[in-house]
Amino acid sequence: MSDVLTFRFDVDGENFTSAGQASVQIKKNLRQLGLPPEIIRRVSIAMYEGEINMVIHAGGGNAEVRVAEDFIEIELVDHGPGIADIEQAMQAGFSTAPDNIRSLGFGAGMGLPNMKRYTDSMDIQSKVGDGTRIVMRVDLTA
Amino acid sequence: MKICTIQELLSARVIVGEERLGDHVYSACGSDMMSDVLAYVKDQAVLLTGLVNPQVIRTAEMMDMICIVFVRSKEPTPEMIRLAEESGLVLLATDKRLYEACGILYSNGLVGNKVKRAAL
Ligand SMILES: Nc1ncnc2c1ncn2[C@@H]1O[C@H](COP(=O)(O)OP(=O)(O)OP(=O)(O)O)[C@@H](O)[C@H]1O
Ligand SMILES: [Mg+2]
Numbered sequence: 680m681s682d683v684l685t686f687r688f689d690v691d692g693e694n695f696t697s698a699g700q701a702s703v704q705i706k707k708n709l710r711q712l713g714l715p716p717e718i719i720r721r722v723s724i725a726m727y728e729g730e731i732n733m734v735i736h737a738g739g740g741n742a743e744v745r746v747a748e749d750f751i752e753i754e755l756v757d758h759g760p761g762i763a764d765i766e767q768a769m770q771a772g773f774s775t776a777p778d779n780i781r782s783l784g785f786g787a788g789m790g791l792p793n794m795k796r797y798t799d800s801m802d803i804q805s806k807v808g809d810g811t812r813i814v815m816r817v818d819l820t821a
Numbered sequence: 822m823k824i825c826t827i828q829e830l831l832s833a834r835v836i837v838g839e840e841r842l843g844d845h846v847y848s849a850c851g852s853d854m855m856s857d858v859l860a861y862v863k864d865q866a867v868l869l870t871g872l873v874n875p876q877v878i879r880t881a882e883m884m885d886m887i888c889i890v891f892v893r894s895k896e897p898t899p900e901m902i903r904l905a906e907e908s909g910l911v912l913l914a915t916d917k918r919l920y921e922a923c924g925i926l927y928s929n930g931l932v933g934n935k936v937k938r939a940a941l
Contacts, residue, residue: 695874695876696874696875696900697875698876698879699875699876699879699880699883700879702879702883703879703882703883703904703908706882706883716885720883720884720885723883724859724883724884727859727879727880727883728859731876771860781854783872783874783876784853784854784855784856784872784874784876784877784880785854785855785856785876786856787854787856787857787860788856789856789857789859789860790856790859792860793859793860
């Protein structure tokens with residue numbers, strides 16, 4: 680691995696209004712790097728879903744995006760409540776989001792499956808009471 | 822279909838993005854659930870929605886959409902307008918309801934296809 684470009688963000692868990700700022704910024708950065716649009720779209724959607732999750736389920740956290748020669752890696756770390764049953768959380772339609780989140784347009788239980796679908800690999804580590812760490816990768820080699 | 826045609830068909834007001842009204846779009850989708858837009862939409866360039874919060878703008882930007890139509894006379898906030906300007910999105914507002922607005926565009930040839938569930 681030669682040069683790895685790293686972008687770091689604090690994801691504010693206090694207000695839903697700013698959720699997604701980091702993903703919008705990453706999309707701009709990746710465009711500046713001249714990466715293919717389809718790659719940019721996949722990375723930014725996966726990160727956006729993860730960022731929204733950190734805000735609505737975990738009170739915020741940290742995001743890091745590493746752009747290497749043959750892959751882009753997204754790491755999301757929070758110190759929220761953790762996920763008790765990851766397999767269940769990964770199922771399309773499973774959501775613990777309260778009604779007020781649904782009225783904001785989220786909480787369909789589609790985020791985690793969507794993150795998996797848009798990336799080439801995804802690893803979730805979570806401990807109840809401790810927090811959650813998600814690492815996703817999108818390959819840059821065709 | 823040109824965005825200005827959408828504007829005419831829906832008697833919509835242009836909130837921002839006047840300079841892109843001549844752009845062509847080929848498909849659209851309508852939803853109040855951003856979760857579903859993120860999960861099911863593929864190449865639709867237009868989002869019709871009754872939901873008003875900054876996540877609508879960010880969702881559209883993530884999906885590489887170029888135009889959002891707010892239905893039922895919903896007005897975006899100044900912050901949303903600023904975000905849309907930054908992203909180069911066109912914002913329109915119509916007093917029609919979601920069902921009617923989608924129906925008008927669909928029957929005038931703006932399809933909703935390319936909606937695929939799992940394929941990338
Ligand atoms: N960072 C996290 N910390 C704690 N729990 C989480 C976290 N991310 C997801 N979860 C749990 O996993 C469930 C499923 O997440 P997923 O993103 O698939 O759906 P959602 O966020 O509820 O709805 P959507 O993503 O469709 O808006 C959540 O409802 C929540 O219970
Ligand atoms: Mg989610």
